[in-house]
Amino acid sequence: MSATVLHTEVGVSDEKQAAAKSAGRRFGALVVRLGAIAAFAAIMAYFVIFAPGFTSTFNLINVVEQSAILGVLAYGMTAVIIGGGSDVTEGGIDLSIAANMGLCAAVYATLLSMGYGDFLSVMAAIAVGMAVGALNALAVVGLGILPLLATLAVLNVAAGMELTLTQNTVVGASSPLLGVLVSGSFFGISALAWALIVFSAVMIVVVHGTSFGLRLYAVGGHPEAARAAGISVPFYVSFTYVLSGFCAAVASILTVSRLSASTPGSGELLLSVLAAALLGTVFSRRFVPTMGGTLLSVLFIGLLANGFQLLNVSSYWVNGVQGALILLVVAITSFARGSEGSR
Amino acid sequence: MSVSANDNASKASMRGFLAKYSVLIAFAAIVIFFSVASPTFLTPANLFNVLVNNVVMLAIVALGLTIVISSGGIDLSVGVSVDMASMIFVMLLAAGYSGVVGVAGGLGAALIVGILNAILITRLNISPFLATLGVxxxxxxxxxxxxxxxxxxxxxxxxxxxxxNAIARTALFGIPTPVIVLIVLAVVVHLLLHRSVFGRYVQAMGAQPGVAWYSGIRVPRELSMVHVLCALLAGVTGILLSATVKSYVPLSGNAFLLDAIGATFIGTTLSRERKPSVIGTLLGVLLLAIVKNGLLLVGWNFYWQQVGIGVLVFLVLAASFGLRRAAH
Amino acid sequence: MQTAKRDIAVSMTGISKRFGPVRALENANLEIARGSILGLVGQNGAGKSTIIKVLAGIIKPDSGSIVVNGETVSTLTPASVEKLGVHFIHQDRLLVPTATVGEAVFLGHEIGLGPFVSRRAMERRAADLLKRFFGMELPAGTLVKDLTTAQQKVVQITRALAQKASVLVLDEPTAALVKREVDSLFDVLRRLRDDGIAVVFISHYMQEIEKLCDRVTVMRNGTDVGTVDPRQTPIDEIIAMMIARDVGEMFPKRSVELGAPVLEVSNLRLGGSFENIGFNVRAGEIVGLTGLLGSGAKEIVQCLFGLKTADGGEVKVEGRELSLSTPVKAVRDGIAMLPEDRRAHGVALGLSVRENISLASLRRYSRTGMVSRGAENQAVDGLIKELSIKTPHRDALVRELSGGNQQKVAIAKWLSCQSRVYVLDEPTVAVDVGAKVEIYNLLNRLAGEGAAILLLSSDLLELVGVCDRVLVVYRGRLAGSFSGPAMNSDALLAASSGARSNADGVAA
Structure with missing residues (x-):
């Protein structure tokens, strides 16, 4: 008797098959990605041709300024999705991020109006944002609650606290920092646009240029593999939620500067933030969320709203188009994956 | 697996007991607290008000979510189903159509939302979260x-x-009509989820979709049914809502989402196997409604109520998931 | 003892570990010497994987001591083990699918300046290592998920090599490799041994052990039963050490009068997998099906249950032609399937024994869509008793049962359907020996009651012991049908690998 169990030897044909399959998969992914990007490009081209003033420098800078708040929030969301894995039901998500921004804005504006200086007020806003993030981290990492549910509950807490603080009113605010953010400009680019540029650069370098970012992707992509490589998965996941809270606080300062006040209703941004982070994956070769991809989709969403405005199309379409785009991208992606015959 | 099975089982059942009774004890404590804190809390008039205004509509939406969550999915678009049913119902009545046409139209609108979800999830293989988010x-x-x-x-x-409006505000044999609607629907959903073949398939899909598929269950068909039922139940709430307030207010349905999810998960902590159940969900809705009403009576404003409910849902989730984690 | 003179890298003594009622390790010992390759063999469930997981710090032992490099280690964690220079190539490919090869090789030990990484340097170093050790070249920036199984295994080994391992443990590393890759892997391992590294090589494949290892430790029922030199010990002797009970006892005998053909397959084909497959299974007959990974044997079974749709051919059950496009139809047409991945497809761990058993046959116990609990309980209790499923009560969660009892629940599900055809896909993987015998008895009884049984297995002993006839698939075609004295594991192995003479030609 020579062997008790068959040693599995892959034949030539199988290796070729596997190679062909993987080539086919890569091709399919490429088609999906290029298709999605082409769709984005077509929409942009349409605006360039038909929307008056779309390409003017003034208009484009305006779009970048408008996108700053969404962008900063979307980076936080992207980090959470990277670290938690992109399985939406089980994986990382922070539904509380927009409500958290509203709460931070309320704290910031209220403290300013009570006469505390910029420094204290900014610090308080950042502390509140990171505390909410830490609460999410505790719920998700410490207690093992599904991120979807944990952050949904925290959303309510944060939104309720904002309302309690402001009594659902507009809290006006002004300060030297806000003055700079509103009217400051360097090299012809406004401070708000600079904020987005600098924040984007930092996020892209940290997530895509450091070993920290590399490990973060490993934690989200295959937690067991990360653990086997000696990486502390709980630390990285917790970090993303706290970072997300920090992003909410930064965005809150930008939003207060843009409106010269904290206003209710910031929670409505959540859908756009989710859309930006999810749409961003099509810009990535690996179909993972990336900071660069998120930036592109944030700008795309900004240009979409702007183009509609210039074409006199009702802004009520924007949400629906975003929803349809998410469904389209996800359906095509799942179709491309499904055609591998994994099922 | 790490301890001997006997020991493990007894510990798990003890934790199950603890989880079960901790919520019930909390429930009783809350009722007692509010009865003492507010003289009006335990009056029939107040309880009637809670039941009609805070329980019925939320409970019907939560029944639908209970089915969806049992199947292992989620429906973030229940608010849309509520709104669409409400909108079409009101539009048809405003255009002079009869009530029957209005109800049929409203439910039809909710049905379309459900079918759309079902197609996205079962035909295009989009995860329930993203599909219903898009919707x-x-x-x-x-x-x-x-x-x-x-x-x-x-x-x-x-x-x-x-x-x-008259129906929404009247009572049959002393029981408000909307409450009768709720009782009938709760009994139907209970039988469907816990006694019928369909319900067993739903549980199997929720526990392990692969096993359901390998057992010859028509997973796509059953899953479509799950989402259609959820949307229809939300549609019933939409019609009740419009009938009560004699209007359609756009985007008002979203307010149900968090509370309905919260109620369903409060319910899971009450069940022995920590699975969603109709009775658990109803208790969850009741708990939320009582806390809201009690907070109102002791003088908390609407904004603090939202904080309170958020904290309550958070604590329940923490208990539910924390105990589940400890049991493994 | 001569081992005393050896340079010992790792010494594990008296390791015991229980999982609930299951005794995984009982006073097991393992000694790994520097500059030598140690084989570790044993049947599934003998405790090989468990003792390796103890060393890897994944499982905490109930008792026993571990000495690494002369120092007693009290608690092991995956991170601390790696610091000691002990590296593992696990059976499951622990690689991030969306990482590039360079990222995967250096994850946790990135190359760069301070907090910044240099992806280019990592890709280049990884490419160098792959070329040097395996002669393998991959396009720059290839993603892990686009690699073949074998390439991923190679990347995993490269990862350990890049970190200068002093002890390297490989758990069935050749399972998915082609011969050329196996040969170059062996060359690498020999070179590492000559450099003084301690290598542990776990394999089911005796020829590999004989070819590569300096010593081999045999495990059985959670303990080590001996360590021998594979070059001086006949393989039969090693196998005898692995299997305590003799084969006759393990595989109960039976004699059944074969009836009319129940399952008739003719001309079945699936593009890229198999073609021209035809065979019959008669009432009361157990037919084995085997083939190497990628031979198409697995796909044949999947087509019979509608998990894949055949491109052509005919499948008849009791003379009736079936259209097998989904499992829904297969179940309705009386085909039962015992899937390989029990936890994903066989039983729902979070449901009760009762709910699992009645899942496929609910319609039998229901009227107008409502389940009749009485009828269901009666049927379920009957099956629990009949199969002697060890469960506290019918409403216990399947999660609480042992692997063998879970498998019995999966079989009971189909018994309650009264299926005519049973298709079993590796039914005894990760099932302990006692439960295996019970499953074999059960198969015999099913056959005795006139069912037709098709058993897909890669355990040749099992096939020879249980089946009336074994069909071998090679490169998508039936390469032979064996019965009687011609049905022995040598013949099956030869046929599966396309006969010995051109076995080497398979790899290229």
Whole structure:
């Protein structure tokens, strides 16, 4: 008797098959990605041709300024999705991020109006944002609650606290920092646009240029593999939620500067933030969320709203188009994956 | 697996007991607290008010979510189903159609939302979360477009409208009509989820979709049914809502989402196997409603109520997941 | 003892570990010497994987001591083990699918300046290592998920090599490799041994052990039963050490009168997998099906249950032609399937024994869509008793049962359907020996009651012991049908690998 169990030897044909399959998969992914990007490009081209003033420098800078708040929030969301894995039901998500921004804005504006200086007020806003993030981290990492549910509950807490603080009113605010953010400009680019540029650069370098970012992707992509490589998965996941809270606080300062006040209703941004982070994956070769991809989709969403405005199309379409785009991208992606015959 | 099975089982059942009774004890404590804190809390008039205004509509939405969560999915678009049913119902009545047409139209609108979810999930293989999120976006846009940015539609007069309003506000044998609607629906959903073949398939899909598929269950068909049922139940709430307030207010359905999810998960902590159940969900809704009402009576404003409910849901989730984690 | 003179890298003594009622390790010992390759063999469930997981710090032992490099280690964690220079190539490919090869090789030990990484340097170093050790070249920036199984295994080994391992443990590393890759892997391992590294090589494949290892430790029922030199010990002797009970006892005998053909397959084909497959299974017959990974044997079974749709051919059950496009139809047409991945497809761990058993046959116990609990309980209790499923009560969660009892629940599900055809896909993987015998008895009884049984297995002993006839698939075609004295594991192995003479030609 020579062997008790068959040693599995892959034949030539199988290796070729596997190679062909993987080539086919890569091709399919490429088609999906290029298709999605082409769709984005077509929409942009349409605006360039038909929307008056779309390409003017003034208009484009305006779009970048408008996108700053969404962008900063979307980076936080992207980090959470990277670290938690992109399985939406089980994986990382922070539904509380927009409500958290509203709460931070309320704290910031209220403290300013009570006469505390910029420094204290900014610090308080950042502390509140990171505390909410830490609460999410505790719920998700410490207690093992599904991120979807944990952050949904925290959303309510944060939104309720904002309302309690402001009594659902507009809290006006002004300060030297806000003055700079509103009217400051360097090299012809406004401070708000600079904020987005600098924040984007930092996020892209940290997530895509450091070993920290590399490990973060490993934690989200295959937690067991990360653990086997000696990486502390709980630390990285917790970090993303706290970072997300920090992003909410930064965005809150930008939003207060843009409106010269904290206003209710910031929670409505959540859908756009989710859309930006999810749409961003099509810009990535690996179909993972990336900071660069998120930036592109944030700008795309900004240009979409702007183009509609210039074409006199009702802004009520924007949400629906975003929803349809998410469904389209996800359906095509799942179709491309499904055609591998994994099922 | 790490301890001997016997020991493990007894510990798990003890924790199960603890989880079960901790919520019930909390429930009792809350009722007692509010009865003492507010003299009006335990009066029949107040309880009637809680039941009709805070329980019925939320409970019907939560029943639908209970089915979806049992199947291992989620429906973020229940608010859209509520709104669409409400919108079409009110529009039809306002245009002078009879109540039957209005109800049929409203439920039809909810049905379309459910079918859309079902197609996205079972045909295009989109995860329930993303599919229903997309539908939520589209539903909001649709409402804004249909109401020029969110203008409410009021039912000023008209026979059908008044009749419905009358039904919504009257009682049959001393029980308010909406409560009767809830009881009937709860019994039906209970039988469906816990006694029928369909319910067993739903549980199997929720526990392990692969096993359901390998057992010859028509997973796509059953899953479609799950989402259609959820949307229809939300549609019933939409019609009850409009009939009660004699109007359609755009985007008002979203308010149900968190509370309904919260109620369903409070319910899971009450069940022995920590699975969603109709009775658990109803208790969850009752708990939320009582806390809201109690907070109102002791003088907390609407904003603090939201904080309170958020904290409560958070604590329940923490207990539920924390105990589950400890049991493994 | 001569081992005393050896340079010992790792010494594990008296390791015991229980999982609930299951005794995984009982006073097991393992000694790994530097500059030598140690084989570790044993049947599934003998405790090989468990003792390796103890060393890897994944499982905490109930008792026993571990000495690494002369120092007693009290608690092991995956991170601390790696610091000691002990590296593992696990059976499951622990690689991030969306990482590039360079990222995967250096994850946790990135190359760069301070907090910044240099992806280019990592890709280049990884490419160098792959070329040097395996002669393998991959396009720059290839993603892990686009690699073949074998390439991923190679990347995993490269990862350990890049970190200068002093002890390297490989758990069935050749399972998915082609011969050329196996040969170059062996060359690498020999070179590492000559450099003084301690290598542990776990394999089911005796020829590999004989070819590569300096010593081999045999495990059985959670303990080590001996360590021998594979070059001086006949393989039969090693196998005898692995299997305590003799084969006759393990595989109960039976004699059944074969009836009319129940399952008739003719001309079945699936593009890229198999073609021209035809065979019959008669009432009361157990037919084995085997083939190497990628031979198409697995796909044949999947087509019979509608998990894949055949491109052509005919499948008849009791003379009736079936259209097998989904499992829904297969179940309705009386085909039962015992899937390989029990936890994903066989039983729902979070449901009760009762709910699992009645899942496929609920319609039998229901009227107008409502389940009749009485009828269901009666049927379920009957099956629990009949199969002697060890469960506290019918409403216990399947999660609480042992692997063998879970498998019995999966079989009971189909018994309650009264299926005519049973298709079993590796039914005894990760099932302990006692439960295996019970499953074999059960198969015999099913056959005795006139069912037709098709058993897909890669355990040749099992096939020879249980089946009336074994069909071998090679490169998508039936390469032979064996019965009687011609049905022995040598013949099956030869046929599966396309006969010995051109076995080497398979790899290229």
């Amino acid at each position: 939520l976006f589209i539903g909001q846009s649709t409402q804004q477009l249909a109401t020029s940015g969110g203008q409410p539609i009021y039912l000023t007069s008209g026979y059908a409208a008044d009749q419905f």
